[in-house]
Amino acid sequence: MQWGSVVKFAGNFITRPNAATIVKLQQEDAMRSRILYCLAAAALACRTGEAFEIGEFKTGISRDRAKQLLANWNFDQVIDASDDTLIVQDLPEKRTNRQWRLIFCNDKLSAFDQALAPSLKNLITSTNNYVKNYGQPFKVDANNHVLSNGEKQTLSMFWRVRGDIVGLRYFAYPNGEDLLVTFESANTCWQIPRP
Numbered sequence: 001m002q003w004g005s006v007v008k009f010a011g012n013f014i015t016r017p018n019a020a021t022i023v024k025l026q027q028e029d030a031m032r033s034r035i036l037y038c039l040a041a042a043a044l045a046c047r048t049g050e051a052f053e054i055g056e057f058k059t060g061i062s063r064d065r066a067k068q069l070l071a072n073w074n075f076d077q078v079i080d081a082s083d084d085t086l087i088v089q090d091l092p093e094k095r096t097n098r099q100w101r102l103i104f105c106n107d108k109l110s111a112f113d114q115a116l117a118p119s120l121k122n123l124i125t126s127t128n129n130y131v132k133n134y135g136q137p138f139k140v141d142a143n144n145h146v147l148s149n150g151e152k153q154t155l156s157m158f159w160r161v162r163g164d165i166v167g168l169r170y171f172a173y174p175n176g177e178d179l180l181v182t183f184e185s186a187n188t189c190w191q192i193p194r195p
Contacts, residue, residue, distance in 0.1 A: 052112065052164050052183040053187040059164070059185040060108045075100075080136060084189070105189035111182065118177040123170050126181065127157065139193065150174030158193045165193045 008069040029159045051059030056069045066086060070078055075088040075098065089099040103111035116122055130137070137157040152174040158165050167182040 044088055051162075051185045052166075053182065054112055054114070056063070057109060059110065059113060061103075062107050062109075063104050066102055066104075066109060105187035108187070110187040110189065111184045111192075111194070112182050113182045116179040116181060118170070119178040122179055123155075123168070126168055126179070130157070130166065134161055134166065141195075147174070156193075167193055 019066070040090060046073045053059070055073075061069075063086065067078065070086075070088055073088070076091045076094070077087075077089050079087040079089075081087045081101075084104045086102040086104075087099070088102070090096040097115055097117050099115040100110075101113040102109055103113075110180060116126065137159050139156075139158040141156040143154045145154070151174065155170045156167060157169075158167045163186065165182070165184040167180075167184070169178075171178040171180075182193070184194065186192060
């Protein structure tokens with residue numbers, strides 16, 4: 001880098017940069033600013049404090065901690081469905097429609113499904129609320145599957161919320177329907193959103 005002329009300032013000799021050097025320094029300064037901006041944006045995107053939180057259930061809590069917290073919710077059943085899944089629910093005869101599924105990846109809560117009262121009205125109301133809060137979904141899936149007792153139709157919509165996925169899933173079966181809201185965080189066990 002060439003520096004240009006030497007100037008006497010306040011009794012000291014200083015080197016004044018030439019125009020080409022000034023331009024180069026400005027470009028380097030702009031690049032540093034862009035790099036710092038990218039690093040700050042990446043740090044914000046990776047913060048776990050921005051992950052989903054439903055009541056006391058936050059992304060990353062352990063299965064044991066989740067079980068401790070569930071004791072305060074007075075569900076009728078806590079079912080260890082698999083090594084990575086807890087299902088909690090009230091008995092069907094109570095008609096409370098309280099059912100949650102907590103899914104863990106490497107003993108850290110990574111997904112949370114909550115049943116809603118299944119109806120077209122609730123699907124439309126929930127969709128409208130999510131569109132107002134998060135904009136249009138980034139992914140919509142509509143599928144039809146053949147089951148042993150008939151067909152199953154599904155409609156799934158997904159929104160990105162600070163690096164997490166919020167989903168709304170509607171299932172129509174030959175003998176009933178289900179409506180779920182899902183929350184998922186990035187993890188090493190599966191790609192989000194889950195199919």
